[in-house]
Amino acid sequence: MNKLMIRGGKPLTGDVRISGAKNAVLPIMAAGLLCETPCVIENVPHLQDVTTMMELLGGMGATLTISDKMSVEIDASTVNKLIAPYDLVCTMRASILVLGPMLARFGRAQVSLPGGCAIGSRPVDIHLHGLMSLGADVKVENGYITAEAKELVGARIVMEQATVTGTENLMMAAVLARGETVLENAAREPEVVDLAQFLIQMGADIRGAGTDVITIRGVKSLRGVQYRVLPDRIETGTYLVAAAMTGGKIRVRDTNPRLLDAVLAKLREAGASLTLGEDWIELDMTGRRPLAVNIRTAPHPGFPTDMQAQFLAMNCIAEGTATVVETIFENRFMHVHELMRIGADIHVEGNTAVVRGLPELKGAQMMATDLRASASLVLAGLVADGETVINRIYHIDRGYESIEEKLSKLGANIQRITQ
Numbered sequence: 001m002n003k004l005m006i007r008g009g010k011p012l013t014g015d016v017r018i019s020g021a022k023n024a025v026l027p028i029m030a031a032g033l034l035c036e037t038p039c040v041i042e043n044v045p046h047l048q049d050v051t052t053m054m055e056l057l058g059g060m061g062a063t064l065t066i067s068d069k070m071s072v073e074i075d076a077s078t079v080n081k082l083i084a085p086y087d088l089v090c091t092m093r094a095s096i097l098v099l100g101p102m103l104a105r106f107g108r109a110q111v112s113l114p115g116g117c118a119i120g121s122r123p124v125d126i127h128l129h130g131l132m133s134l135g136a137d138v139k140v141e142n143g144y145i146t147a148e149a150k151e152l153v154g155a156r157i158v159m160e161q162a163t164v165t166g167t168e169n170l171m172m173a174a175v176l177a178r179g180e181t182v183l184e185n186a187a188r189e190p191e192v193v194d195l196a197q198f199l200i201q202m203g204a205d206i207r208g209a210g211t212d213v214i215t216i217r218g219v220k221s222l223r224g225v226q227y228r229v230l231p232d233r234i235e236t237g238t239y240l241v242a243a244a245m246t247g248g249k250i251r252v253r254d255t256n257p258r259l260l261d262a263v264l265a266k267l268r269e270a271g272a273s274l275t276l277g278e279d280w281i282e283l284d285m286t287g288r289r290p291l292a293v294n295i296r297t298a299p300h301p302g303f304p305t306d307m308q309a310q311f312l313a314m315n316c317i318a319e320g321t322a323t324v325v326e327t328i329f330e331n332r333f334m335h336v337h338e339l340m341r342i343g344a345d346i347h348v349e350g351n352t353a354v355v356r357g358l359p360e361l362k363g364a365q366m367m368a369t370d371l372r373a374s375a376s377l378v379l380a381g382l383v384a385d386g387e388t389v390i391n392r393i394y395h396i397d398r399g400y401e402s403i404e405e406k407l408s409k410l411g412a413n414i415q416r417i418t419q
C-alpha cells in the first residue's frame with residue numbers, strides 16, 4: 001500500500017497550477033450519457049475518481065478517448081448496458097450521478113446503492129423521491145436501485161435538504177423530460193452551475209442554476225459539445241492553507257478566486273495577506289504563525305465542508321483556541337484522532353471540535369480515512385517536526401492530482417513510497 005513520507009518545517013514558496021474540479025468533472029462526464037454525439041471535456045484532472053468514472057461509462061458501452069493530457073472525449077452513442085455495478089460504485093459514491101442521465105435517455109437504469117462512507121451515512125433518498133416525482137418507477141432490491149420510466153414528466157420538486165449530487169441528478173433527468181421541472185431548495189454550489197452551463201451548451205433549457213430554485217424545460221434531444229471544466233476550489237483552498245500553515249508565500253494559478261469567498265475570508269482572519277488576480281491568488285504569511293479561526297460548515301456560499309479538515313489542521317498549530325462545527329456530515333471528524341497522534345490538542349463533542357493551537361507538532365505515523373481527512377494529515381505533516389508517514393493514501397489520489405509533485409515544487413520535503 002502506498003504511503004507519503006513528509007519531513008516538516010519548510011515554508012512553502014512558489015507557484016502551483018490548480019487542476020479542473022473533481023466535483024464538476026464527474027457530473028459533466030455522466031451528462032455525456034445524455035446525447036448521441038460525442039462530447040469533449042477539457043481541463044480534466046488526472047484523478048482516481050476520473051478513472052473510475054471512465055471505467056463506469058466504458059463498462060456501459062460508451063467510447064472514451066483521451067485526446068491529450070487533459071481532455072477526454074465521450075461518445076455515448078454506443079452505450080448498451082444500463083448498469084452501474086457494485087464494484088465501481090463502492091469505490092466512488094459519485095457513480096450515483098449516472099442514474100439521472102441513463103433514465104432520461106434510455107428510460108431505464110440500474111445503479112448499485114452507494115453505501116455509507118467514512119464521513120457519514122449519505123443516503124440518496126432525495127435523488128430517488130425526485131425521480132419518482134418525475135414519474136419514474138423506482139425500486140431498491142438486492143443492493144441495486146432500479147429506475148424505469150416510459151417517459152419522464154416535469155414536476156415541482158421541493159428537496160427536503162439541499163443536496164449537490166441530488167440536484168445534479170434531477171437536473172440531468174429533467175433536461176429530457178416532457179414539460180417544466182422546478183427544483184426548489186436546490187444546491188447552489190459552483191459545480192452545479194458548471195454542470196448547468198455544460199447542459200445549456202448541449203441545448204438544454206435551464207434557468208436559475210446558482211440560486212435555490214432551478215427551472216428546467218425539457219427538450220427533445222441534446223447535442224455533443226466541447227466544454228472546459230471549472231478549476232477546483234477545494235484543491236485551491238488546500239494549497240492556500242498549506243502555505244498559511246507553513247508561514248509561506250505562494251501563488252495558486254489557473255483558479256477562480258470568486259469561488260472561494262468564505263475560505264478566503266477565513267484565511268484573512270488567520271492573518272494571511274491575500275492578493276487576487278483574475279485567475280490567481282497570492283497568499284503571503286510573512287513567516288508568521290496563523291491565528292486560530294472558528295469554522296462552521298454550511299452549504300454554498302457558506303464555508304465548505306470539504307475544507308473543514310484542512311482548517312482544523314491549521315488550527316492545531318495556530319495561535320489561540322478555535323471551534324470547528326461540522327453541520328453537513330454526521331461523522332466528518334475522522335482526522336481528529338489521527339491529528340492527535342502528532343500531538344494536536346483537540347476535544348470533540350457532538351458536531352463540534354475545540355482545537356487549542358500549539359506552537360509545534362511532532363511527526364508520527366498516521367492513517368488516512370477519507371479524502372479531505374488525508375489532505376489535513378498531509379498539511380499537518382508539512383509543519384510537524386521530524387518525519388510523518390501517512391498510510392492508506394489511496395483516498396488522496398481520488399481528489400488531488402499529483403499532490404506530492406505539486407508540494408515538492410513548492411519546496412516541501414515529501415515523497416511517495418510505493419510498496
Ligand SMILES: CC(=O)N[C@H]1[C@@H](OP(=O)(O)OP(=O)(O)OC[C@H]2O[C@@H](n3ccc(=O)[nH]c3=O)[C@H](O)[C@@H]2O)O[C@H](CO)[C@@H](O)[C@@H]1O
Nearest residue numbers: 023094122123124125126127161162163164165166328329
Ligand atoms: C461528488 C460531489 O459533488 N461530492 C460533494 C457533494 O456530495 P453529495 O452530493 O453526496 O452531498 P450532499 O450535498 O448530497 O449532502 C448534503 C447532506 O444531505 C444529506 N442527503 C443527501 C442526499 C439525500 O438523498 N439525502 C440526504 O439526506 C447528506 O447525508 C448530507 O448530510 O456535496 C458535498 C457537500 O458539499 C461535498 O462534501 C462532496 O464533496
Ligand SMILES: C=C(OP(=O)(O)O)C(=O)O
Nearest residue numbers: 023093094306371372399
Ligand atoms: C466528500 C468528497 O467527495 P465524494 O462526494 O466524492 O465522496 C470530497 O470531495 O471531499
